[in-house]
Amino acid sequence: MTPTDRLIVPVLLSGGTGSRLWPLSREAYPKQLLSLLGEKTLLQQTAMRTSGNGMFTRPVVVANAEHRFVIGEQLREAGIDDAKIILEPTGRNTAPAVAVAALIVMERDPDAIILATPVDHWIGNPKAFLEAVELGLKAAQSGKLVLFGMRPSHPATGFGYIRAGDELSKDSGVHAVSGFVEKPDAVTAEAYLADSRYLWNSGIFLLPARQLVEELRTHAPDVLDAAQQALADAATDLDFLRLDEAAFSRAPSISIDYAVMEHTQHAAVVAADFEWNDIGSWSALWSVAAKNTAENVEIGDVVSEDSKGCYLRGEGPLVAALGVENLVITATPDVVLVTTRGRDQDVGKLVQRLKANGHQSATQTPNVHRPWGYYQSIHAGDRFQVKRITVNPGAKLSLQKHYHRAEHWVVVNGTAIVTRDDEEILLRENESIFVPLGCMHRLENPGKVPLNLIEVQSGAYLGEDDIVRVQDIYARV
Numbered sequence: 001m002t003p004t005d006r007l008i009v010p011v012l013l014s015g016g017t018g019s020r021l022w023p024l025s026r027e028a029y030p031k032q033l034l035s036l037l038g039e040k041t042l043l044q045q046t047a048m049r050t051s052g053n054g055m056f057t058r059p060v061v062v063a064n065a066e067h068r069f070v071i072g073e074q075l076r077e078a079g080i081d082d083a084k085i086i087l088e089p090t091g092r093n094t095a096p097a098v099a100v101a102a103l104i105v106m107e108r109d110p111d112a113i114i115l116a117t118p119v120d121h122w123i124g125n126p127k128a129f130l131e132a133v134e135l136g137l138k139a140a141q142s143g144k145l146v147l148f149g150m151r152p153s154h155p156a157t158g159f160g161y162i163r164a165g166d167e168l169s170k171d172s173g174v175h176a177v178s179g180f181v182e183k184p185d186a187v188t189a190e191a192y193l194a195d196s197r198y199l200w201n202s203g204i205f206l207l208p209a210r211q212l213v214e215e216l217r218t219h220a221p222d223v224l225d226a227a228q229q230a231l232a233d234a235a236t237d238l239d240f241l242r243l244d245e246a247a248f249s250r251a252p253s254i255s256i257d258y259a260v261m262e263h264t265q266h267a268a269v270v271a272a273d274f275e276w277n278d279i280g281s282w283s284a285l286w287s288v289a290a291k292n293t294a295e296n297v298e299i300g301d302v303v304s305e306d307s308k309g310c311y312l313r314g315e316g317p318l319v320a321a322l323g324v325e326n327l328v329i330t331a332t333p334d335v336v337l338v339t340t341r342g343r344d345q346d347v348g349k350l351v352q353r354l355k356a357n358g359h360q361s362a363t364q365t366p367n368v369h370r371p372w373g374y375y376q377s378i379h380a381g382d383r384f385q386v387k388r389i390t391v392n393p394g395a396k397l398s399l400q401k402h403y404h405r406a407e408h409w410v411v412v413n414g415t416a417i418v419t420r421d422d423e424e425i426l427l428r429e430n431e432s433i434f435v436p437l438g439c440m441h442r443l444e445n446p447g448k449v450p451l452n453l454i455e456v457q458s459g460a461y462l463g464e465d466d467i468v469r470v471q472d473i474y475a476r477v
Helices: 042-049 065-077 094-108 126-141 186-193 209-219 221-232 245-249 256-261 282-288 344-356
Strands: 009-014 060-064 084-088 113-118 145-150 161-167 174-181 198-208 235-237 240-242 267-272 297-305 311-322 327-331 336-340 367-370 373-381 384-391 399-401 405-413 416-420 423-427 432-435 441-444 451-459 468-471
Touching (some): 009 042, 042 126, 060 065, 060 094, 065 084, 094 209, 145 209, 145 256, 161 267, 198 209, 198 267, 209 221, 221 245, 282 311, 282 327, 282 344, 373 451, 405 416, 416 432, 423 432
Parallel strands (some): 009 060, 009 113, 060 084, 311 327
Antiparallel strands (some): 145 198, 161 198, 174 267, 235 240, 327 336, 384 451, 405 432
16 A cells, blocks of 8 residues: 555544533533543544554544634644634534535545544544554545444443444455444343444544545435535635535534435445543543542542542542442532432533523633633622633733723733733733723733733623724634
């Protein structure tokens, strides 16, 4: 196999919200952006698996528009600074996202092969993953739509299954797909575990772009039409490509499995041997995380005694567990979740109730992320609010003013350049400045380390919508 035969376009799908890992994962900052297993985030781990080594071109990332700056920064931190990032104005599941990616890569190479993969899954042995991809490549190049099936390790009822048929050719390791089964009941899952033909559907696909587009035209023309129009009317936004909202919203919300794979005559499956987990629940995260002798996962500010089989995580108040088994206890600065590992699949129901009640914690983290860094509200009262603000090295806030509030900034560490009307002032650690109501101002970090400061707001109205941006390097309005 020559190097040119092996070039695959990674399509990284980052539209998920990961609500079942709430309160750690939330809509504003979902699980793929978190360091859940190791120092790197799930997004970074996925991108690094599919870069370099002579197999892959630069990645195409299809992402929620709200996460664009965080995704770009995390990819750069992982050494990937050439990704093409496509912004979805609204989530429409995987079929429209993969359709857009296929159309984009075909502009450069009509015979391109794409590896469509979620960015919020865990893979324990990247070498075996690459071997599986290489195993499926010849089939994809011959026009097959290749899935990766995982051999079940237990009778899971939370996964879809693929039924493998005959091998495409002797010793190829690639089988025809003879059927799909959605999440089975416990008795059926036990039977599948004993039958080598049944594999977990990993949701990872190796697809010839041209064939995929033809299958969409046959089986899901409304998906293809919306993707084509959204791409035709797309707009460039800094380093991103923003799909047209009206056109993309017309696409049905449907997975690539339902739209194409369950209808095509060209589906094939690789029975893969790499370790895989979709990290779809706290129990799933417990199963792959490092445990102590009591089979507890203990992360952060945690103390336990006579407890076993628990997932304990303290990222806010101390988590103390005494004499309990098989619990999930996760504490963030604003939420404490307690559930049994047997009920953690239902955490999403709590999130839906909180959303219906308008509770901010359903979607927003205490740290509110912005292109320049993040802020956290520390305390609020009548006509005042205190925030902690962190500005990344080289970043700057917009040039702005407020109609209803004044601000006082105290630098805790780092260096700040403050624009205040016609002045430009350098502030160092333990220095402060007052920004009067109506004053045109901007905050910038010219240093090599993060800038941390305390902001005290005072005024009649302290909402985030009291911002008039005059100039912004991130093109926000």
